Amino acid sequence: MKIAVINSGSSSLKFKLFDVQRMQLLLDETVDHIGEQNSSVHNHHEAIESLHVNFNEIDAVGHRVVHGGERFVDSVFIDDAVIEAIADLIPLAPLHNGANLEGIKVVRQYAPNIPQIAVFDTAFHATLKKEAFLYALPYEMYEKYQIRRYGFHGTSHAYLLQKAAAMLGKNVQDTNIITLHLGNGASACAIKKGKSIDTSMGFTPLEGLVMGTRCGDIDPAIVLYMQKVLHVSATEADEILNKKSGLLGLCGDNDVRNIEQRSDESGKLALDIMLRRIQKYIGAYMVLLEDVDAIVFSGGIGENSQRVREAVMNNKILKKIKSLVIKTDEELQIVNECLEVLKR
Numbered sequence: 001m002k003i004a005v006i007n008s009g010s011s012s013l014k015f016k017l018f019d020v021q022r023m024q025l026l027l028d029e030t031v032d033h034i035g036e037q038n039s040s041v042h043n044h045h046e047a048i049e050s051l052h053v054n055f056n057e058i059d060a061v062g063h064r065v066v067h068g069g070e071r072f073v074d075s076v077f078i079d080d081a082v083i084e085a086i087a088d089l090i091p092l093a094p095l096h097n098g099a100n101l102e103g104i105k106v107v108r109q110y111a112p113n114i115p116q117i118a119v120f121d122t123a124f125h126a127t128l129k130k131e132a133f134l135y136a137l138p139y140e141m142y143e144k145y146q147i148r149r150y151g152f153h154g155t156s157h158a159y160l161l162q163k164a165a166a167m168l169g170k171n172v173q174d175t176n177i178i179t180l181h182l183g184n185g186a187s188a189c190a191i192k193k194g195k196s197i198d199t200s201m202g203f204t205p206l207e208g209l210v211m212g213t214r215c216g217d218i219d220p221a222i223v224l225y226m227q228k229v230l231h232v233s234a235t236e237a238d239e240i241l242n243k244k245s246g247l248l249g250l251c252g253d254n255d256v257r258n259i260e261q262r263s264d265e266s267g268k269l270a271l272d273i274m275l276r277r278i279q280k281y282i283g284a285y286m287v288l289l290e291d292v293d294a295i296v297f298s299g300g301i302g303e304n305s306q307r308v309r310e311a312v313m314n315n316k317i318l319k320k321i322k323s324l325v326i327k328t329d330e331e332l333q334i335v336n337e338c339l340e341v342l343k344r
């Protein structure tokens with residue numbers, strides 16, 4: 001059996017093909033610069049056509065979909081109603097859901113008989129209770145406009161949970177861990193008895209930890225000040241918070257490898273601010289979880305930077321807790337999700 005995983009972005013399409021029986025990666029192709037000036041690939045349809053794969057050999061396609069809103073609490077077969085629902089969620093994730101949907105539609109056109117499955121980045125956090133997912137805003141903001149925390153990176157946190165439980169020799173439903181996905185985007189998740197009970201990303205992937213170019217938690221009044229006093233437009237504010245902040249904003253670089261080599265004050269300070277934020281979330285999640293079997297480090301930074309891991313754990317309270325390093329594999333998790341859906 002062969003399952004393909006597609007991560008369709010606005011200008012790129014990542015494609016991986018797995019042989020399920022052998023759990024082997026057969027093909028790994030990325031088409032970049034889709035629709036850009038001077039690019040030979042004008043749209044997602046051409047991107048699919050350019051892949052070196054025979055779609056007749058594929059048994060199912062799993063798509064990464066960033067936002068599942070409140071409707072999708074699990075992976076699903078894609079039909080017309082699902083497509084419509086993903087389209088309805090575009091305002092909640094304008095950069096992502098539209099592009100994800102484009103990938104789905106193109107595969108549907110190109111290979112209409114292959115079952116397609118949507119795997120949502122928010123779904124793992126569908127177990128958050130109201131006290132975790134509501135902001136202290138007027139309640140109608142939630143009821144009328146669905147403004148709440150959703151959480152992201154769910155596919156990664158779910159994968160890390162499975163792996164960590166196996167490493168700890170525990171059943172998933174008995175596992176209490178804090179997972180840290182520390183990549184260019186970064187999020188923490190408190191997992192109690194195998195379920196996400198809290199996570200650092202919120203209404204969008206901007207909230208929470210200090211990231212490569214995203215600020216994470218800030219006083220929301222700063223945005224109002226930027227707009228009212230500094231006359232920064234909403235579009236510019238979006239750009240500043242998402243693309244010009246985080247490590248990049250603090251020290252001019254968002255690659256932790258480079259920053260670790262530096263000896264200047266601003267590089268060290270940027271890392272210290274990032275580390276302190278991680279520790280604050282761990283502290284909060286330890287209180288929520290009460291029992292913590294392990295803290296799991298993952299993502300490019302968590303997997304590779306021993307210095308970051310040691311700095312986070314170098315604390316009287318945290319020293320008593322086991323830490324694990326797990327290489328995340330979102331595509332493999334999507335394949336596993338597809339297999340679950342195909343069994344239904």
Ligand code: ADP
Pocket residue numbers: 182183184185212254255256257258260299300301304305
């Ligand atoms: P993305 O969120 O884009 O998938 P990754 O999970 O690949 O990102 O993580 C990217 C981050 O991982 C970068 O900040 C990079 O500096 C960091 N990283 C990768 N390798 C190392 C390393 N050996 N030491 C420290 N940081 C690393």
